[in-house]
Amino acid sequence: MAAITTTPGAHHDDVDPNASFLEKKGLMSWLVTLDHKRIGIMYLISVTIAFLLGGIFALLVRAELLTQGKTLMDADTYNKMFSLHGVVMVFLFIIPSIPAAMGNIILPIQLGAKDVAFPKLNLLSLYIYWFGACFGLYSMINGGVDTGWTFYTPYSSSDPAHGGVGTATSVIPMTLAAFIMGFSSILTGVNFIATVHKMRAPGLTWRRLTLFTWALYATSIIQVLATPVLAITLLLLTMERFLGLGIFDPRLGGDPVLYQHFFWFYSHPAVYIMIVPGMGVVSDILASFSRREPVGYMAIAASSLGLALLGFLVWGHHLFVAGMSEYATMVFSALTFLVAIPSGVKVFNWVATLYKGSISLQSPMLWALSFIFLFTIGGLTGLFLGMLAVDVHLHDTYFVVAHFHYVMVGGTVMGFVGGLHYWWPKFTGKMYEESWARVGWFFVFIGFNVTFIAQFIMGSRGMPRRYYDYLPQYEIFHQVSTFGSWILGFGFLVLMVMFIRSLMNGKPAPRNPWGSAALEWQTPTPPPTFNFVKDPVLTRGQYDYQLATDDELYEGFDDPLFPGLRGGKAPVKKAAAEGDHG
């Protein structure tokens, strides 16, 4: 395999190979950087702001539903709140969260590379994301949208200003925002695929990639293949609304169900853009905190690719009651069930990894274990919805809302926050307080379950989603759910304070605080600009705990060229380290 190898001589002259990537100061050093870690951190800050914004919208939605009738706001405002919650969380937070933020920071280091394959393209992706976000903000300032994040036609495309029957809100800027941000997603995908193929360090064979890398690789394929379909769909919607081109609106000769096919042809694969990276994070955390290679390494890697492929074949399950033929529903139901197989394979292998491991329940592990539990519930409730007869009853009720929150929050957000806890010491160089981390985790875990279990029950009892008001028999469930959202919000508040405290006066992080055998933990903390002080050559896998010595696990691999760069206690001489550097 022709991995690109470089020598220290190929470094740029103005970069000190020993200096931390965080050393350069000043705004411009960030805005024009080509360093994948700095770009990743800017993504991280951006998606965190989006998450807080989307979270505030969510808390407002829940607060409005605390009592029957009007609690805080009128119906139009409520409809905008839930729409903006969805748009912000999906397009601004969750899609770029793990791949663009965490993937950018970690992926090249895990590959033993100096950077991604196309650093300038990487910076361009970030600017495109910001440019798209500006359109989103413009739409919000302009009154927002009340279409839901799905922009279903003809409600979204039929403008009353031109005699239509739809919404009068600011739809075009918001769809353009999603359209533009799609390009950011595509470019990141292209970049990651090229990086994984061409930038691996010598000795880093495909079988030695981390499962996080495999997950990002699978995700990138979906991003590149599916996102253009969203772009076309949103462009057609904009043309219909703006120019009166009849594509989806039956008054103009269009077909509204066609829009749903187009939309979900992207947005179902997008579900895997959201969840597969989270699965990758969990696989890596489980390995590090059980000190064991994940059981079924190839099965987990293959199931990521399997999910990426199957994700393209199941979009029709969003249309079981929308007006598809009985034959089409049958085929889509059968294909949907296939998704359960790779998902199940992952869960079983994760659980088996714990067996005879050496398990430490530090905070990143708490998030990874929560992921397994919550994703199991999210996945199994997906089977309810895949069963045709049951879906007819549950479709568009709160059951669906609870189901996808168990996958997206119980899965992706747990993976995202877990990954943040896991890699935080590496890229900030600071530790956080474990006790705060545990308190925050506890409130998030409890609050999340209280919020969404109540929604499962009211959903199966018939409560439709996107309702401003509801019948009296659903009030108790709404109240429990809103109460849960406050616990959940409090948990995230604790975590935010914890991370800020860590940045202000956290203890310096050692090179390998968790005792992991993966490559990113063997380089100094925080890593130098080109990630390693010496180009790594891999002689063993990143999960080969049985081949690593205790000293390596705690101190990072010995580096005879730059012994002073090791964090923690003084280096211990050992014969085994000869020619065995990570």
Place this chain on the structure above:
Amino acid sequence: MLSFQPVESDNFQLPPSMADTAPPIDKAYDFIFWFSVVFTVAITAALLYFIVKYKRKPGVKPEPTGHFMKLELFWTITPTIFIFFLFHAGFTGYIRNATAAEGATEIRVRGKKWSWEFEYPTGDREPGELTLELGRPYKMIISSEDVLHSFYIPEFRMKRDAVPGQYSFIQFTPTKAGVANVFCAEYCGTSHSGMLATVKILPPAEYKEWEKKLGDCQGGAEECEPAKWGERLFVKNGCTTCHGAGGTGEIGGSKSPGPKLAGLFGRDENTTAGPVHVDENYLRESILRPNAKIVAGYATVQMPPFVMKDKQLDAVIAYIKSLK
């Protein structure tokens, strides 16, 4: 007069079962529910057991991971077999419910922002209330006059989108007398959550009584005073979802999508077709052809046209006149 007891459900997770379509779905639901419970408990128990048993201890090394081909095959193939059963359970129930009984009575269901209208085989239209005969097979022919809606009766476990430009269908036979709910399950704008209707399922004898007065006011002389009947029609037609309860022009303290009706009668209004004196004829035209003369400032939300019998129109106009 008829009295309706709320029907109790015998399953905490599901609404009461009131049509022949519900039991196959409940059976499938129970099957997948217990299947999921078993899996969740097993996985969680294994997780917790391993966490406790293999907690990191000084001097104890983790066991290197080996290759477990048989185990991998086991947990790939076993779920594959399970999902065949799940698919089968879901599909048979679905196909059973997708087939109409011979000679089913056809009722047209029209969704519009934000009300449901039901048209019986006689051509009579009833808004906001669907009356059915116990034990009689029905087929609903669902359509929409504006945006997407979804016709959902939780007690029947049936749901189908109302799509503008096409028809969709559901069929069922009510099996229990009582009251059920119609929800709109596809988001359709401001008063989506107000787009409700009631289903009344009557035993055959009572249904015959009701059928005789279909399209007329049902009830005693006092309840059928024009303004009183008009008020009920006003609510059932969903007028309150745009004009506010009692035509106050306010919903939840904010300006409603449609103009205020209280005190409107006898006033002069500016409309898209010039100034208008509000009299019986203007109200009649505004109900039958709402977009002919739209009050200034309300052009962004369009009212769907309503079809009513003259008697019903008289009652609604009498009610609007009575609003001060």
